[in-house]
Amino acid sequence: xxxxxxxxxxTDNEYFHQDFHLxxxxxxxxxxxxxxxxxxxxxxxxxxxxxxxxxxxxxKNGNLQPLMIYIKELYKKEKWEVKITKTTDKLQFSINSCPxxxxxxxxxxTPSAAYIETYRTVYQSICEGTPFLYELIKFxxxxxxxxxxxxxxxxx
Amino acid sequence: MISCTQFIPAYSEGxxxxxxxxxxxxxxxxxxxxxxxxxxxxxxxxxxxxGISGCFDYWEKALNEEAADFTMTLDKEMxxxxxxxxxxxxxxxLNKLTYMSPYExxxxxxxxxxxxxIEPLGYTYKIDLTNCQQAACRLVVNxxx
Numbered sequence: 663x664x665x666x667x668x669x670x671x672x673t674d675n676e677y678f679h680q681d682f683h684l685x686x687x688x689x690x691x692x693x694x695x696x697x698x699x700x701x702x703x704x705x706x707x708x709x710x711x712x713x714x715x716x717x718x719x720x721x722k723n724g725n726l727q728p729l730m731i732y733i734k735e736l737y738k739k740e741k742w743e744v745k746i747t748k749t750t751d752k753l754q755f756s757i758n759s760c761p762x763x764x765x766x767x768x769x770x771x772t773p774s775a776a777y778i779e780t781y782r783t784v785y786q787s788i789c790e791g792t793p794f795l796y797e798l799i800k801f802x803x804x805x806x807x808x809x810x811x812x813x814x815x816x817x818x
Numbered sequence: 819m820i821s822c823t824q825f826i827p828a829y830s831e832g833x834x835x836x837x838x839x840x841x842x843x844x845x846x847x848x849x850x851x852x853x854x855x856x857x858x859x860x861x862x863x864x865x866x867x868x869g870i871s872g873c874f875d876y877w878e879k880a881l882n883e884e885a886a887d888f889t890m891t892l893d894k895e896m897x898x899x900x901x902x903x904x905x906x907x908x909x910x911x912l913n914k915l916t917y918m919s920p921y922e923x924x925x926x927x928x929x930x931x932x933x934x935x936i937e938p939l940g941y942t943y944k945i946d947l948t949n950c951q952q953a954a955c956r957l958v959v960n961x962x963x
Contacts, residue, residue: 665893668878672887672905679883681856682825688855689832692848697839709831712918713824739823762819780820806819 678739683762690774702776703783710787721792726753729788729812737761751814754799760806778803785810826908833921842923846930853931862935870941873899873959884908897961909953925950932957 693701711718720728730748733755737744740761747754762780763773778801785796789812799809820828836844864872874892881888887905891898912920929945936943936959945957 665891666874667892668874668888668890670882670886670888670890672885672907675882675885677823677883677885677907679825679880680822681860681880681883682822682829685852685856686820686822686825686828688852689829689848692851693832693835701839705832705835708835709820709828712831713827713915715917736819736821736824740819740821760819762822765822784820 678741680765683765684769684771686762686780687766687771687774687777690776690780694774694776699776699779702779706779706783707787710784714784714788718788718790718792721788721794724793724814726750726794726812729753729794753812754809756809758805758807760808763806773803773806777806781808781810785812826911827915827918829908830912830921830924831918833924833927837921845921845923849927849930850934852927853934857931857935861932862939865936865939865941870894870897870899870959870961873936877901899959901957903953903955903957906950906953906955909950913951913953925955928955928957 690702693705697704717728717732726748730746730753733744733746733753737757742757742761745756760773760777763777766773778798781801782796782798785798789796793814793816794812795815797811797813799811801808832848833845836848840847861872861876864876866872868875871892871894874890877890881890881901884907886903886907889902889904891900891902893899906925909920909925912924925947929947932945933943940962942960942962943957944960945955947955949955
């Protein structure tokens with residue numbers, strides 16, 4: 663029998679491996695079980711300060727535009743609908759469900775009880791040390807349907 | 819939400835967090851849990867159902883979805899499966915994020931996660947990570963004679 667060979671270049675495919683949502687969920691559950699919700703928050707703060715360093719630097723300039731571009735791109739990559747409204751001082755976005763939680767549920771798994779922190783802690787940490795504040799207005803723990811608000815601190 | 823397209827840096831930072839909490843052994847413990855939870859219904863199931871062809875099917879899906887640059891070879895007659903990773907998308911992404919430092923033993927998870935599933939099923943699993951800092955590696959699965 664002949665050998666079966668598959669030779670693939672990176673440019674042949676789109677980068678979209680949704681199973682990573684499952685691994686992320688397992689990581690959250692592991693940290694939650696061993697170190698509690700405080701552990702999850704600590705981890706996500708570490709992650710945000712490292713990974714979102716460029717976005718945080720841009721927000722420090724007092725302009726919400728980079729955040730809007732970031733959120734648009736994030737959901738575009740997830741092939742997900744997001745509604746965004748923005749003024750000079752406020753940015754609000756809403757989703758009818760969370761793409762990560764939806765994928766986890768589609769695989770008959772349960773989103774981590776700490777999943778909400780991938781929104782709350784991550785966005786709070788993005789805003790830390792910038793002129794903006796983040797509020798999680800609504801969050802449905804079953805679906806991730808949610809509303810998120812960023813406002814300039816001095817107009818609160 | 820952390821997008822599936824942002825998972826790799828989140829994964830790497832997760833390893834760093836666990837290392838901070840309990841050293842390398844805590845990271846290894848997590849890899850063991852992840853291997854048992856994630857690969858049982860995927861890679862393990864496919865190998866049990868299809869033999870060494872299950873490796874081909876598992877990595878074909880995963881590496882295509884991850885937009886990897888690779889050459890995969892299956893020799894069913896000889897019982898050999900090989901992946902030559904010319905450019906790993908995960909390590910490649912971490913190398914590109916120059917403003918953050920990846921977990922120093924990041925690539926080792928590919929050794930532990932898969933070996934833990936494959937070897938008890940009657941195969942040997944070898945991974946050469948000599949060039950992993952350049953996002954290149956080679957793994958070979960052999961059916962035990």
